[in-house]
Amino acid sequence: MSVVTGAIGFVTGRVAPGTIGEVSLSIHGGSETYYAYAADGTEVIETGARVAVVEYEPPRTVRVTRL
């Protein structure tokens, strides 16, 4: 079970359909940035919003939803 799934983070690059966003997750004792898409594919999450990782697509992409 990956440690990424269910991680809580915040958006650092706007998540929107048609573009790749970026989230910063608190894992591994620090913070790591992952490429992010909206979990439902249409949600627009602006920078700074708290999100939770719903799905993890290795190596470095997550599907997030707004918290």
Add this chain to the structure above:
Amino acid sequence: MGLLYKIADPSEALIISGWRAHHGPEGDAAGLGFKIIVGKGAFVVPGFQKARRLSLDIHETELPLQCVTKQGIPVGVKAVVIYKIADNPESIANAARRFLEQMEKMDSKVHNVFAGHLRSIIGSMTIEEMIRERDKLAQQTRESAAQEMQRLGLTIDSLQIQEIDDTTGYIENLGAPEAARVAKEARIAQAASDREAAEREAEATALKAAAVSASEIKQAEAAAASGRARAEAEQAGPLASATAKQKVVVQETEVAKLQAAQREQELEAEIRRPADAEAYKTRTEAEGKRDASIASAEAEAKKTRLLGEAEAAQTKAVGEADGEATRARGVAEADAIKARAEALATNSSEVVQQQVAAMLPELVEKAASAFGAIDQLVVLNGTEGVGDTLGQIIGTGLAAMPMLRQLLDEGGKQSPSGNGSTQPPRETFTARHE
């Protein structure tokens, strides 16, 4: 043969491959064929296992690039990208599979890849977006490079454009309108302040001048008023004295007039009247005298004239008579002489002259006696009158007198010649009475 215990640094990942070094069930081809140890230590069986270290340090690459923006404007871009191998096991596995033996070449390989990505990133942006919108740049970077970065197991920590070099002046022109606008406003503000300051200064100067002039006018008026009053006061005394003097003088003039009148009267009485009387007397006397003398003179003259006339008449008569006689005689004698002369024309003229000379005293005496009878000759009309008178006197009886005289003279002077020419009678008498 002992075990080696290797410890991974925090920025390292131990890659252990070999005997029983795998993730996942043994023999599973789908599992990871090697072990990734991050931040921990692991025993490595030498000879059976191999341990490699994969650096997870940060790498930096500079990307100088000539490319074209979305609008087709050529720009020279200098970008810097900071990347590393990502920390999750999947990325480390990807990176280990690619770069484990070529760590030192990773930079150049990644550089080439990044240059291409940067070209596409800049080609999708305008210059304004590059300068002003950093989020857009990051987003474009993600969109452009995400897939490849994930395949390589890398993560971009930062991609920044350090310099944008614009050879066409696009960037300058971007700022030109704003710079011009700001400069214009600055100048307008400056001019407005200057104008206002100048207006205020002019107002202040005008007010000052007005105040100064008003005060000077007041001062001049006060000075004039005081001067006027002083002049009046100064003149009051002399004016009064002058008025008094004038009155005195007027009175004195009156007195003098009266005195003069009086004196005139006195003069009139004492002198002029008597003088007039005297003068009148004298004048009258003189007139009387004059009249008297005139009268007497007239009387005298008249008397004399009458006397003369009478005497002249007398004489004339006498003379006439004598003259007649003489003339007759003379004529006779002249005839005689003439006859004699003619008869004696060839004769000696001396004889004739002798004859004439013998008769001449008598003639002369007669002529002179006529004149001798005249006591006083009053010539009333001058020389001509004398001539006329004498002519009258003589002409009647002594017509030959001048002729004879002349003859005598000529005879005395020119005894040899003695011509019997007659010459017109000269008025020799008038010369004597001149």
